[in-house]
Amino acid sequence: MKELTVDAAVENIETVTAFVMAELETLDCPVKAETQIAIAIDELFGNIARYAYSPDIGKATVRFEVDDDPTAVIITFIDHGVPFNPLEHVDPDTHASAEERQIGGLGIFLVRKTMDMVEYAYRDGRNILMIKKNLE
Numbered sequence: 001m002k003e004l005t006v007d008a009a010v011e012n013i014e015t016v017t018a019f020v021m022a023e024l025e026t027l028d029c030p031v032k033a034e035t036q037i038a039i040a041i042d043e044l045f046g047n048i049a050r051y052a053y054s055p056d057i058g059k060a061t062v063r064f065e066v067d068d069d070p071t072a073v074i075i076t077f078i079d080h081g082v083p084f085n086p087l088e089h090v091d092p093d094t095h096a097s098a099e100e101r102q103i104g105g106l107g108i109f110l111v112r113k114t115m116d117m118v119e120y121a122y123r124d125g126r127n128i129l130m131i132k133k134n135l136e
Contacts, residue, residue: 001065008060008079010049016062017041020075023064027071033133036114037075040131043107044077044086052081052127070136072116077129084127085120087112 004019006012017038024034041062048060063076086108112118117132 001063003061003063005059005061007057008045008049008052008081009057010046012060013042013045013049016045019062020064024073027066027073027135029073029135033135037073037131037133040111040115040133041075043111044129044131047084047086047107048077048079048081048127051084052079054082067132070134072132072134072136074130074132076131077127079127080125081127083122085122086129087118087120 002019002023004016006015020037020041021034024037029037045060045062052058052060058080061076061078063074063078065074065076066072067074111131114133115131116134117130119130121128
C-alpha cells in the first residue's frame with residue numbers, strides 16, 4: 001500500500017493523478033482502465049478540493065493498493081471535510097436533453113459505471129471513498 005497526502009486543492013489533481021499513474025505503470029494496466037481511473041481521480045479528488053473544506057483548504061490522503069486474484073487496484077480518498085456521501089445522489093437522467101437535466105451528478109455517475117466497486121463511509125470524522133477497478 002502506498003499513500004500520498006496533499007492539500008485538497010484543484011491544482012493537486014495532477015499530482016494525485018501522477019502518483020496513481022506511476023503505480024499503474026508497474027502493473028501493466030490496460031489503457032482503457034488507466035483512462036477510466038484518471039477520470040475517476042479527476043472527479044473524486046476534484047470534488048474533495050472544491051467542497052470538503054470550502055472555503056478553506058485541508059488535507060486529503062489518497063491510498064493505492066493492489067488486490068490479487070483477479071488483479072485489481074483499490075484507490076481510497078480520505079479527507080476530514082464536511083461529511084458527504086456522493087453515492088446518495090440519484091443518478092442523472094442520461095436520456096433527458098441537456099436543457100432538461102439537473103446540474104451536477106454526472107461525474108459520480110460515470111465513476112459508478114466505470115469502476116467495479118465504489119463504497120463510501122464516514123468514520124472517525126473522515127470521509128472515506130473507495131474505488132476498485134479490476135485489471136484482468
